Amino acid sequence: MNKNYFILFGLLIVLSGGLLFLPEKTNYVQQSPESLMWDIVQPTRYISTDQVAKLIIEKDPLFQLVDVRPDYDFEAFSLPNSFNIPIDSILTDEANDIFNIEDVNTIFLSDDDIKADQAWVIAKRMGYKSVYVMKGGLNCWIRTIIQPQKPSESAPITEFELYNFRKGASIYFTGAELSTNSDIKQEVSITRKKKETVAEGGC
Template sequence: MAPLVPDIIGNELNLVIAIIIGIAFGFILEQAGFSTSKKLVGLFYGYDFTVLRVFFTGGVTAMIGVIILGHYGLLDLSLIYVNPTFIWSAVVGGLVMGLGFVIGGFCPGTSVCAAAIGKIDAMIFVGGSFLGVLAFAEGYPLFENFYKAGAWGNIRIFELAGASQSLFAFLLVFMAVTAFAVTTMIEKRNNGFIDSDLKPLKLYYGLAVIALVIGISAFAFPERQSSLKLESNNPELVAKSKFEMMDSDELAFRLLDNDKSIQILDFRTKEEFKELSLPKSSNWMMDNVFGKDIHKKLVTKHMKNVIIANDENEGKRLGFIASELGYKDIYVLKGGMTEFKNLILYFKRPETSTRQMLATYDFREKASKKLPELIEANKKLMNTDEKKTKRVVGGC
């Protein structure tokens, strides 16, 4: 599951990839005409909207791609870098950049691109931006409070607006298409002609219709994550699922036996897990099932993955989701943690016992003495065992 850095692609190789991506980036920008300030500022004076077309098409394409990859579970959206929002510096910084744009005729990326093909004005702009960063660095104590004010975190725009992701994406696409149509009209009025490249309008109308159909279908097909969660409430579907059950005795036996082929995924709350956690177990929440960290754990070969929750039904729901996601060797603790506690950990020998049960009771009694020792020993190890993949940091 993506992102591929750092697990599949190491940090050194990543720098090689950076150069390759950069080459493609520079090539596309130059081919699009971003290496001349005349074309770039045309947007603000109504004679050339190339920048708007390239920029919005690019943004919308990538956005839809990210949503689709996330939708099908190919990209873990909780790990990708979302620019943090600091509302005041975002607005004022943006306005300052806008002013710089109409005075200087470039933005940082395009200026480097233009400088590379010999534009002297672009080289000067790059020098200017160097000075601008230096001014910010030297005057930092003056701006620091403002720079860090209004921190809203790594919030995404649809969360801020309280809308769904697909609705917002759809609105953005609609805005982009409207902007394309309107700006082409403005260009025609101001210049008296339409660029011959933009002439095959029927093609664009066709593409817009296709985009519209895809957009609407996104509403029709619910996201895999939420649809699986919903399906897991249906006992009939859960019963058909491929996971198996493991009873308390077997689990206790395997733990006492120090069986190396099991790992326990504990889905109780953090507090409950802290209070009492079995050896070989790690703590997860339901949403983690779709993530990259649990994926690494569950794809380990020749491992029995035992899912435990407080009650059996909750465990079965999780077992169903994990199986549907394609994970193998999933076991769910029969009776949940509640039964495990009653039967094993806090075992009380019934006063009368049948002959068949005698051996079982003996085992349980032994387990109720031994297991707490293992749990205690495990507790000491626990504190050093917190390693989760962090969200990618960085940015511009």
């Protein structure tokens, strides 16, 4: 066998062996700093607690809640049907599986805005488009939905409508929580993105 062949074989081995030493690849498209900045200054990422309450009551399948607080906080109190992904495990595969569900918008929430906002920025950098933040977090949730303040007598009618909605939601959540306390944490059902299927067999 010609010596040149051994050089070529060596080249193949080096090329394929080099694959093993490649640094871990970032398998998502990074957002440029400018567009990230524009996304951050836009207030459109915020969803009010009232909207979230409505989504939960209506069981809207297009939204999922992701709670980024530590798991002990999540155990103590959580919104119905929310997933718990603590912020330090947001880059794991399990978290990716949840974000990856097609056509489902993700709403981040934490005690206040800050942790959820941080999670939102990370998710944006990972390339997920339909991610939102629950404005005010769970503190605001308690203030507005669970213990709504009765508006003053002279408040406009819309205030009263909102109050009535919140009052109803409060009964819904506090009542529902008592009865279904045990199965709040749902099993995470994962549907990965389907592979592109080509019409017919290869050959």
